[in-house]
Amino acid sequence: MNGTDFDGLRGQVRGHVITSGDADYDAARAVQNGLIDKRPAAVVQVSQVADVIAGVNFAREHGLALAVRGGGHSGPGFGTADDALVIDFAHTRGVRVDPAGRTARTEAGATWADFNHATHAFGLATTGGVVGSTGVSGLTLGGGIGYLDRKYGLSCDNLLSADVVTADGRFLTASEHEHEDLFWALRGGGGNFGVVTSLEFRLHPVDxxxxxxxxxxxxxxxxxxxxxxxxxxxxxxxxxxxxxxxxxxxxxxxxxxxxxxxxxxxxxxxxxxxxxxxxxxxxxxxxxxxxxxxxxxxxxxxxxxxxxxxxxxxxxxxxxxxxxxxxxxxxxxxxxxxxxxxxxxxxxxxxxxxxxxxxxxxxxxxxxxxxxxxxxxxxxxxxxxxxxxxxxxxxxxxxxxxxxxxxxxxxxxxxxxxxxLDKVAENYGPNYARLRDVKTKYDPQNLFHINQNIVPA
Missing domain, CATH: 3.40.462.20 (Vanillyl-alcohol Oxidase; Chain A, domain 3)
Incomplete structure (x- = not known):
């Protein structure tokens, strides 16, 4: 087990920092796939963006591997790793709907069941998988296939903006109008470029x-x-x-x-x-x-x-x-x-x-x-x-x-x-070189590597 002292991090966050000595450690480290049995150094169950910034900075400064967990459905269990610091969004699942503008902004820990419950009250939806317990963030960042994609495109095609904490601890909003290169990369490039803390979607009339x-x-x-x-x-x-x-x-x-x-x-x-x-x-x-x-x-x-x-x-x-x-x-x-x-x-x-x-x-x-x-x-x-x-x-x-x-x-x-992991370049095909350039700009030291990893150029 990693010997890092996490008391300093506890003093910087409002959420819960869980380590191996805590009674809830085994529950906190578990992911959806029971084949994955990792023992992270600590799990930070964040309560707000400030906690995410503190966690990213702490991992970078202490040379810790960093895993990010939204819904926890990753088949390979990328929401955890041995001796890593896990940023866990289990307690940030809010969804705010703008029915007039037909948009919704969701926190990074929301599942599609959370999202659909909120948007259905207004007769609206967007493409979002076929299992409600899947996390909104992970599905969208990888593309987002679902029942509605033939009519409305992938989840990532309906993404309007995303708030992101980058490897150097900056907080950015990526959209078609700001940090456009990052916005392009987030729509299919996975969790390679930062910690997404919220996502804004276009909604459609589906009841x-x-x-x-x-x-x-x-x-x-x-x-x-x-x-x-x-x-x-x-x-x-x-x-x-x-x-x-x-x-x-x-x-x-x-x-x-x-x-x-x-x-x-x-x-x-x-x-x-x-x-x-x-x-x-x-x-x-x-x-x-x-x-x-x-x-x-x-x-x-x-x-x-x-x-x-x-x-x-x-x-x-x-x-x-x-x-x-x-x-x-x-x-x-x-x-x-x-x-x-x-x-x-x-x-x-x-x-x-x-x-x-x-x-x-x-x-x-x-x-x-x-x-x-x-x-x-x-x-x-x-x-x-x-x-x-x-x-x-x-x-x-x-x-x-x-x-x-x-x-x-x-x-x-x-x-x-x-x-x-050896197929990542092939999976991105003609977009891989551009993705590497964006990775180099926002995460040159590859802090975010516990994923289908895009290596910096």
């Missing part, structure tokens, strides 16, 4: 949606996958839905005979004219025999948090990701082979569409460069028993290798794991 969760027996997965491909190609951007391979979840609308069995699922929503909702989902109900379904009007926050109960903190997890320019027969065959062998009910293999509005942003307009990809598949394996770890990691790696011939060279950094 009650016509949601669908349609579950098919695994034997019909090929029919469903090819139908999904054709249907989505012609679907209006108001229809956002992903294709998934799971074990049958224990939900009331799925008969027990399918629980724990291989299934194929289509999940999403229609945000257009409510009267068209049933007709938009009927083709999916007719495409193949349905094991169980729930289709109908639903508040957007309810759909966005529908799967939260399946992913409690502490599950063991290992992820891999890619981008697909098309969902061709080869990619479908790979999904059929491995998707039918999903090893646990918590494991999620999802194929997210990222066309429509995502494609209308240039590859160099934000740090997120992958604007020609049409789908972003993720293999998110979760399990309970540590004895299954080796087999599950091997399954994920074999699955990813089977998809590789049909995939682009890059992958989505929010879905990458800790052994993917």
């Amino acid at each position: 009650t949606v016509h949601a669908g969760i349609v579950i098919y027996p695994g034997d019909h997965a090929e029919t469903v996958a090819k139908f999904y491909r054709g249907q989505l190609a012609d679907a209006p951007e108001e229809f956002g839905a992903f294709l998934a391979f799971h074990q049958g979840p224990p939900v009331p609308f799925l008969p027990e005979e399918f629980h724990g069995k291989p299934v194929c699922i289509v999940v999403g929503m229609w945000t257009g004219d409510p009267a068209e909702g049933p007709s938009r989902w009927q083709p999916f109900l007719d495409a193949a025999p349905v094991a169980g379904s729930m289709v109908g009007p639903m508040p957007y926050p309810a759909l966005n948090s529908a799967f939260d109960g399946m992913y409690p903190k502490g599950l063991l997890a290992y992820w891999k990701a890619a981008f697909l320019s098309e969902l061709n027969d080869g990619a479908i065959d790979a999904h059929l082979e491995y998707g039918r062998r999903v090893p646990s009910v918590q494991t999620a293999v999802h194929i997210y569409p990222i066309d429509g509005a995502v494609h209308r942003v240039g590859s160099g307009d934000t740090a997120f460069p992958n604007r020609n990809a049409s789908f972003s598949p993720v293999i998110a394996c979760h399990w309970v028993d540590p004895a299954d770890t080796a087999a599950n990691i091997a399954w994920v790696r074999e699955y990813a290798a089977a998809l590789q011939p049909y995939s682009e060279s890059a992958g989505y950094i929010n879905f990458m794991d800790g052994d993917d």
Whole structure:
């Protein structure tokens, strides 16, 4: 354990500085992924921006590694590290909505469930993932895929400004009008450039949606996958839905005979004219025999948090990701082979569409460069028993290798794991050199390196 004396830091912050001798240390150091068991030197549960400035300065001056935790959902557990100082936003989760201006400003510790609860009161939303307990900051800084991206773009495309504490302890606001280079880099470049303390978003009129969760027996997965491909190609951007391979979840609308069995699922929503909702989902109900379904009007926050109960903190997890320019027969065959062998009910293999509005942003307009990809598949394996770890990691790696011939060279950094750090330059492609220049300007000593790291030029 790092021998640094943290009494000086305690005197500089209003939040809580937790070290190994404190009763709440084990709870404070835990992240979402139970496979990550790090012992940081201290966790600073910040209460305001001044605490963040003090924490950054303390880490820099004492030569400490610095980890930043928003929602804590990072697959590789980048919200913690051995002997590091962790800046933890667990207690800063406020969201302030401007309904007239259709904007919202959120603190860095807010989850999408927090955000959607606040904005839904005004019939507004922005793109924000598919699991409500995911942190707003981490998802947005890496890009931000979600149900609304076909219509409204990625989360980072809806970012209007961000407050940032840089490596030298300065407090900056980045937007299209100030520190434009930093603003460009934050939209997809991850946590490489500073500690983001708040984010301002553009909102859109999204209230009650016509949601669908349609579950098919695994034997019909090929029919469903090819139908999904054709249907989505012609679907209006108001229809956002992903294709998934799971074990049958224990939900009331799925008969027990399918629980724990291989299934194929289509999940999403229609945000257009409510009267068209049933007709938009009927083709999916007719495409193949349905094991169980729930289709109908639903508040957007309810759909966005529908799967939260399946992913409690502490599950063991290992992820891999890619981008697909098309969902061709080869990619479908790979999904059929491995998707039918999903090893646990918590494991999620999802194929997210990222066309429509995502494609209308240039590859160099934000740090997120992958604007020609049409789908972003993720293999998110979760399990309970540590004895299954080796087999599950091997399954994920074999699955990813089977998809590789049909995939682009890059992958989505929010879905990458800790052994993917050698792919960072490839993931950013033509934007990597520019990102290195911005990194050099704002963090020349690479204080912020516990992430999908961009090395200073």
